[in-house]
Amino acid sequence: MKKIGIIGGGFTGTMTAVQLIYKSTEPFEIILINERETLNKGIAYNPYSNKHLLNVIAGKMSAYPDKPDHFLDWVMKKEIFIKKDKTLIANSFLPRQVYGEYLFDIWEEAKEEAESKQIKLTVIESFVIDLDTSEDIISLWLDNNQKLNVDECVIATGNHIPRNPRIKNMDFYNSPNYFQNPWKIESVKDTKENLPILIVGNGLTMVDTVLGLLEQGFKGEIYSISPNGFNILPHRHNGLKYSKLVEELQDNMNIYELVKLINKHIKTVREYGVSAEPIIDSLRPQTQKIWKSFTDHEKELFMSRLRHLWGVARHRIPLHSHDKIQQLRIDGKLHINSGKIIDITELNESITVQYFDKKENGIKAINVSRIINCTGPETDLANLDKSFLKNCLLKGILTQDKLKIGIKADTESFQIINSDGKPHTNLYTIGSNLKGELWESTAVNELRGQAEKLAKKLKAKMLIHKD
Ligand SMILES: Cc1cc2nc3c(=O)[nH]c(=O)nc-3n(C[C@H](O)[C@H](O)[C@H](O)COP(=O)(O)OP(=O)(O)OC[C@H]3O[C@@H](n4cnc5c(N)ncnc54)[C@H](O)[C@@H]3O)c2cc1C
Structure with missing residues (x-):
């Protein structure tokens, strides 16, 4: 039976497993590896306080790309929300703990589905400390002294703890x-x-x-x-959709032309008392395409001059x-x-x-x-302490983009690219590891689609191997 290993059981790893379970028609084994505390929740949805809120409204937090109201409908069935106004809740920023419960429910349902399809689901509450590739097998070493071999492996390790700021002492x-x-x-x-x-x-x-x-x-x-x-x-222009900028967007505009266009539209909306956020929001569906069209120099320019302003407009x-x-x-x-x-x-x-x-x-x-x-997740793998990703970097199993904000991978197949520039046939990554390739690859909005797409590819591969 084919074994698919998933390293990391936060939102991305969990949803990849869930999508695989629902899509699959053949028996196989999923091995999901994540420590107990953050299993099915990851860092974001396992907060220590119910004062820690989602930064996206409930109406936009479905875990499934093709069921936009899935989270909202789930919420409205909960006793504490049942009598509340649905439009109000759809536009509210709910506690991230609630989202963690939602993911747990999705996981429990998917477990039943797996059982009915004879898909073996193995959860290992542990941490991967090393990874090696040979022929068609990926070997994983865990911190509980276990060693595993899998046929396909997805790296969904998400957010790393922040780097220590450089000081004398x-x-x-x-x-x-x-x-x-x-x-x-x-x-x-x-x-x-x-x-x-x-x-x-x-x-x-x-x-x-x-x-x-x-x-x-x-x-x-x-x-x-x-x-x-x-x-x-703060979120100020809830629901305001601005379309004029995107209408004027052209393929392969360079960074200077883009900034000029954005500034022109910011000036226009300001005349009507509106600030820049709806403009940046309107670019969101185009951001990955724009980022991919940038040269390395343009990406560097963005990171050194515009990243902060972008972050201010995006992370409210x-x-x-x-x-x-x-x-x-x-x-x-x-x-x-x-x-x-x-x-x-x-x-x-x-x-x-x-x-x-x-x-x-x-x-x-x-x-x-x-x-x-609170400086934000570390992205340069070389700076990580005792990480299998750092080992993989040193061994040439994976490489980083020039800005060191992610892992190099083919964004269509999610296959990781090795130091010879070749994609691995059975080693994939999704989520924030793709920031270098896509820039916007952090929020549920992007990750739910990636999980679905990768599951489809893995299913198709299983069928080819069966024939
Ligand atoms: C504090 C915070 C709040 C956020 N709030 C929102 C929000 O409101 N809305 C939104 O859309 N997005 C939000 N995000 C963005 C968030 O990154 C994504 O929504 C999503 O949670 C990312 O999931 P993930 O599984 O990719 O990463 P993570 O949540 O980081 O999960 C990765 C998992 O992998 C595990 N792992 C890592 N290394 C190993 C290893 N070697 N072996 C085994 N397991 C490993 C970790 O323990 C963790 O459980 C937030 C992010 C953070 C950090």
Whole structure:
């Protein structure tokens, strides 16, 4: 019986397995490998707080590309939502924990389907620590000392923990008062009141961390720092669809022509009191195509000059979360800085952070009791600590794009490309590992379609081998 291994059981790995189960007509075995805590939820949908909300409205969060209301319909059957207005819920930002429950239900249903079709489903609660390819077999080594051979293997490893910012005293990162993983509850628990806390990064995870600290009863001051300060926008133009820009879009426009076109439309909407977000949203269905048409130089330009502005327009938060953050700033509880950390030292559990303050154009220092890293997922595999992906990179099994934001792969077949430039016949990747190829390859909006497409390809391959 053919064995398909899936490394990572977050949204992407789970939905690839689910789609395979529903599409398949032949018996085979799926082996899904993921630690217990995040199984079927991944990092995003296993939050430690119900204050951590989806950043996409419920009406757009279906796990299936061909059933747009699947999540909404599931939600409306839940006791706490049953009497609520459906349009209101469709346009609301629900807790990510609810989405985790949704994925769990999808998985349970798919398990029954698998049983009825004699598809063997093996879940291994473990972590892959190495991978090798030989002939038609992929070998996997797990941290429970198990070794497995599979015929096809999908790498759906998603978001890696953030990289440690470069400072003079890198030893600081061994401190128990430093939290590299901001998605774990330990990062906000058992805080000391006498000194403030520093959050490195000013994106969506910073907002979650502030809410998490407050929920855990932290009453002290919170500092945050990032190169650009706080630029998160609330969702303001819910439902506004702008089409004029896309009508004027032409194939193979270079980055300068695109920026000119975008700026022209931003100017137009501003005259009517509307800001740039609906314009960037209108580009979303075209983004992957545009990214693929860019030269390496254009991609580099985008990353160095436009990435931040793009992120601001794309990654918004619900209005009430935004209000909360602004109120904390007004109350003097949250201090947001733009700048760069130079060094961090720790003495008797008091941490001194020396940083360059952009606004004041000088070096400043603050004393804090802990530091939480919210700088966003690491994408350069060479920087990962003890990862099978890093080993695969060193062995030439996979390569990275020039910007080191993903794994090189064929975006039609999802086959990983090795260091000789050849696609593997049986090793695939999807999800955020494809950011280098597609740029927008992070949200459910993109990933549900990838999971379905890959499952179709794997099914077709199984049928060919049967004949
Ligand atoms: C905090 C956060 C909130 C988000 N909120 C939203 C949102 O509201 N809406 C939206 O559309 N998108 C959101 N996203 C984007 C998110 O990346 C996708 O929606 C989706 O969850 C990604 O799923 P994934 O399975 O690819 O990755 P992940 O969720 O990161 O899951 C990957 C899984 O692989 C496992 N894994 C990794 N390495 C190994 C290994 N070596 N062996 C075995 N298992 C391994 C991990 O333990 C993890 O469970 C959010 C992302 C984050 C980080």
